[in-house]
Amino acid sequence: MFILTKVADLVQIAPDDFRKPSHMAIEDNINSKYGNKVVQKIGLCICLWDILWTSEGLIGQGDGMVNINVEFRVVVFRPYKGEVIAARIMDQSPEGINLATDFFDDIFVPWTELPEGSEFEPSDNLWIWKEDDQAMYFDDNEMVRFRVITEEWHDQTPSKPVEAVEVPEGTEEAPAPPINTKPPYTITGSMSGPGLGCCLWWE
Amino acid sequence: MKILESQNALLSNYEVYQHLVDQRKRNKAQNRRVPANAHQAMTEVAKYLSGKPSPLEKQEETQTYSPATISLLLEKLREANLPSELTKGELLSILNIRPSSTALLSTAIEDMEERFDDDNQNKIVDIIAEVLGSAEADEGGEEADEMDADAVPTVENGY
Numbered sequence: 001m002f003i004l005t006k007v008a009d010l011v012q013i014a015p016d017d018f019r020k021p022s023h024m025a026i027e028d029n030i031n032s033k034y035g036n037k038v039v040q041k042i043g044l045c046i047c048l049w050d051i052l053w054t055s056e057g058l059i060g061q062g063d064g065m066v067n068i069n070v071e072f073r074v075v076v077f078r079p080y081k082g083e084v085i086a087a088r089i090m091d092q093s094p095e096g097i098n099l100a101t102d103f104f105d106d107i108f109v110p111w112t113e114l115p116e117g118s119e120f121e122p123s124d125n126l127w128i129w130k131e132d133d134q135a136m137y138f139d140d141n142e143m144v145r146f147r148v149i150t151e152e153w154h155d156q157t158p159s160k161p162v163e164a165v166e167v168p169e170g171t172e173e174a175p176a177p178p179i180n181t182k183p184p185y186t187i188t189g190s191m192s193g194p195g196l197g198c199c200l201w202w203e
Numbered sequence: 204m205k206i207l208e209s210q211n212a213l214l215s216n217y218e219v220y221q222h223l224v225d226q227r228k229r230n231k232a233q234n235r236r237v238p239a240n241a242h243q244a245m246t247e248v249a250k251y252l253s254g255k256p257s258p259l260e261k262q263e264e265t266q267t268y269s270p271a272t273i274s275l276l277l278e279k280l281r282e283a284n285l286p287s288e289l290t291k292g293e294l295l296s297i298l299n300i301r302p303s304s305t306a307l308l309s310t311a312i313e314d315m316e317e318r319f320d321d322d323n324q325n326k327i328v329d330i331i332a333e334v335l336g337s338a339e340a341d342e343g344g345e346e347a348d349e350m351d352a353d354a355v356p357t358v359e360n361g362y
Contacts, residue, residue, distance in 0.1 A: 009205065028238055035242070037240070046248055047237075047244060047245050196310060
């Protein structure tokens with residue numbers, strides 16, 4: 001579920017951080033740059049694990065920043081394919097179930113990956129797994145286990161501005177330009193199989 | 204930023220939890236503030252790891268996970284003479300999930316039905332429960348404590 005990633009980066013310490021001992025200033029700097037951020041194809045960074053190496057600090061011309069090359073390791077959330085983890089049901093729709101852990105929200109289980117015999121109940125807005133005349137409910141906020149099947153990355157670099165389209169006579173306004181709202185890192189999971197689904201079922 | 208090694212090591216949930224607890228202790232002792240974004244991520248991960256159904260839920264009181272118990276678990280699994288060896292990834296999953304039944308064990312072990320017969324599956328579950336404890340044992344321990352507390356008449360509860 002969690003891995004260590006080794007990174008080399010230039011850390012710049014601003015003069016108002018000079019009161020801190022160097023290792024603390026470096027740690028705070030790395031934590032504020034990486035903490036709770038998704039790095040593409042790496043995962044969701046949580047915090048610094050350890051500092052492996054640092055260069056001498058160098059002050060450049062023009063500002064008072066101390067520049068240090070640092071090699072360090074960060075704790076990263078990156079479940080591997082096939083790993084089973086626990087999460088909470090946040091939202092349900094005919095397309096599937098949205099899950100979230102306390103720190104990561106973008107987990108989706110499509111309806112094709114729900115246990116065989118699952119049906120969506122539109123009036124209650126929830127999925128029900130019917131097996132041997134027994135109905136088991138996917139209640140909201142319930143803890144479930146799921147298996148990671150795929151991951152998807154979306155680079156968040158800004159796209160170039162959309163050129164204005166000529167509005168044909170008679171129509172009111174131009175269609176709204178598409179906005180990039182895709183989360184940077186999404187996990188698709190499966191809940192069909194023994195041990196998967198609500199934790200309560202297997203206790 | 205340059206990624207030197209995208210996967211330097213795999214961490215078990217216990218190691219992450221321990222790191223977060225140590226960091227929190229150190230920061231408290233030195234009166235340090237963590238940048239807000241990292242602080243949020245760290246508290247949320249700690250909350251996730253110490254909430255149900257994580258086996259680390261009662262770690263603070265019971266201290267069931269420790270480097271010693273992990274090596275003991277590996278030792279015992281090796282001694283059990285299993286027909287097929289467990290891979291590193293499977294052992295990691297076992298540590299993270301602490302399967303209390305064969306159904307849960309199958310989520311941690313690939314092709315479990317083909318590689319292990321029922322006896323061996325139960326053996327693995329028993330070893331896990333013995334070394335790492337189980338959710339029921341954690342609960343049971345607490346109830347026992349409560350019963351003890353009830354048995355002793357005290358001024359507070361009116362006896």
